[in-house]
Amino acid sequence: MTPSTDMAARVVAFIDIGTNSVRLLGVRIFPNHSYTVLTQLKHTVRLGEGEFDDRCLQPQAIDRAVLVCQQFATLARTSGAEEIIAVATAATREAKNQRAFLDRLRQEAKLDVRVVSGLEEARLIYLGVASGVHLGDKQGLFVDIGGGSTEIIIGTHHHHRYLNSLKLGAIRLTTEQLPAGDGPVATKHYERLRRYVHHNMVHLVRELRDYHIDLAIGSSGTIENLADVAARMYLERERQPDDVLSRAHLQQLIPVLCSLSLEERRKVPGLNSARADIIIGGAVILQTLMEALGVRSIRVTDRGLRDGLLVDYLVRQDHAPLIDELSVRKRSVLQFGRACQFNEAHARLTAQLALSLFDSGRAAQLHHLGSWERELLEYAALLHHIGAFVTFSNYQAHTYYLIRNAELLGFDQTEIAIMATVALYHRKSLPRKKHPEFAALNKRSQQIVRRLATLLRLAECLDRSQAGHVSHAYFERLDYKQVRLNLYATQDCQIEVWGVEKHLDAFAKVFEHRFDIHVQHAMGEAIQAAALQESFPFTTSEAL
Structure with a gap:
């Protein structure tokens, strides 16, 4: 967006501390209600690595997250940010040593981090995604597969009608349910994983039967990566912004990924090598959900919680009371x-x-x-x-x-x-x-x-x-x-x-x-x- 020259503009930064990655969004907001994106960064820190066994953030993971948050906060302040709004999600909210982590962020990164509930996380994801897609008069299913949780939302352009957060995530499933090792994932192990995910979705699926779904929209790195690989493999080109990930392609793709070792998965075209070890855990969540709800395809967006933080901020300002109208x-x-x-x-x-x-x-x-x-x-x-x-x-x-x-x-x-x-x-x-x-x-x-x-x-x-x-x-x-x-x-x-x-x-x-x-x-x-x-x-x- 072309920047305005209004001298009364203010810079605000938003930081999303997730289970897998930390994301930064820096914007300049103008009095005429326009804004310019200054910075968008993401860094994988694996904050939830090793956590879901004893519900404690591991020292090395804390060190990585604090360092990245410190760097992001410094960058934001150097860019003129008057305010930094930071939230933490599944890994932090479930950690027994949450307070120690937040104290380090306050001391070393000068950040006061708000830990959000699963439902609040779902609401913010909805705001971020719905504010960037055209729904018209349709009702959508929003799916965000994170490292520690999966957020499910039903909503129109203006309002969410259902929010849920499942304790199912790509890192959590990989840690808890997949056997250790760098080899292929056997069919029996994958089927056991599907049954586990389906069992944990039964209540959700029952509740969603009461809602009409016109289309599905997927956010998060897991869904983006699966769509990228499917486009390369079955469309023989890079994914385009208007492409969707079909359930048929996902069903074909998963056995291929399972048949590969970790080192081989890292070399799959379109797959982020840093996500190769957890991609199967994320894929089974998406496949099981799409099958249970009869979803044939899902649109892919790169928007998510950090965009929702911006929308939520604008809504709360006196100069932007009607943003969702x-x-x-x-x-x-x-x-x-x-x-x-x-x-x-x-x-x-x-x-x-x-x-x-x-x-x-x-x-x-x-x-x-x-x-x-x-x-x-x-x-x-x-x-x-x-x-x-x-x-x-x-x-x-x-x-x-x-x-x-x-x-x-x-x-x-x-x-x-x-x-x-x-x-x-x-x-x-x-x-x-x-x-x-x-x-x-x-x-x-x-x-x-x-x-x-x-x-x-x-x-x-x-x-x-x-x-x-x-x-x-x-x-x-x-x-x-x-x-x-x-x-x-x-x-x-x-x-x-x-x-x-x-x-x-x-x-x-x-x-x-x-x-x-x-x-x-x-x-x-x-x-x-x-x-x-x-x-x-x-x-x-x-x-x-």
Whole structure:
């Protein structure tokens, strides 16, 4: 995310002390509710190694964890962090010598660490994952397989409806249930492990039968690694952001991993060598859960508890009381626009005009696009001018680059490409097949871009002066090949009309219709405000 230059910004760091790894997230939070990620680090410390036999953190594991936390805390403070929020999970909460570990963190790393319960861990994971994926009106199953516990959540985009934390984790299972040694895992040992996991999931599975599950989302290094290996092995390529891990591929993969020695597993393409010794323990948890719940595939995300700490922090701040009332996609778009210091009033009005043209154009049978394309048009319109943050000259090209590389949350690669390309072609030339940005799209996406970019061209021209002179616009069918563009203006809008007239030929080429323009000076400021509020029921002072 492109950084803002607001001097009142503050830096906050979040540290997640897990059973297997310690993670750091450093962000700069701006008064306009945008934020920039400064640092994301992860280091494997194996805090839970050897713990689950006698429930004591081992001295070497404590030393490793304290050293990494000390380094992360120093880095955060050097980066200007005014506040460091640190939590510890399963390994620490179950340790008999928890107090000694926390005291060392306080003394040597200057960290006051909060130990969270299993349910709180599940809640934070839900916040982190749900804030970065697009669920729409679907209900999801969230699965996070850690080193010492597995968190299970059922929730929609806005609310979790079920939280649970099982004492099943990749390190715990490996330590307690798999035989020692570096050789392959025999089939009988794996089947015994499955029965053990299934027995410990019986109550969970019974409870989850009452919930409808539309899709499953998996977080944690274990699930990411399994998906990485499956992609290499069965898709013959590296995993892409939109890929899922199918149960069928997982069932094929596990016997392969079991047949290998530890040294051979470390060399498996896509598998983190540091996770090779515990990957089978994690795999059996995922396989058993997917089979018990009838889940055929699971989406993979790299978000998790540390992202949830950030979301939870923002929710608790006075300036962000409504963070969970916006969709992931809209919040991500507006945060990015504000980080690029966009003219928010112009962006919102342009988007409102573009959506009105889209809706009335559909009613006038100019196109047959649906709600998905409409949503992408809205976001492209909100971001169409952010390239001016770099330079006004040829700003649409900079807008394209920024959108393609912003890592907006909740979007897949196709959606990002469509939005960026719509913004690219909202001025100057129409898309051509020889243009590399346009040629990179599939045929359907090209057709969508041509139509949405043309509507955005008109909407941009209708607020050309960025003064809000045109408050509303819509198409009206006149005859078979002719429509009328009705404009409601609060002041003289001749500049806007001239701008629209320049695109008459482009419109005719894309929509195969001509249009004339009718201006009515009838819509007052109150009506204009009502129209904006209907399309954007939140203000710039509301939280993201």
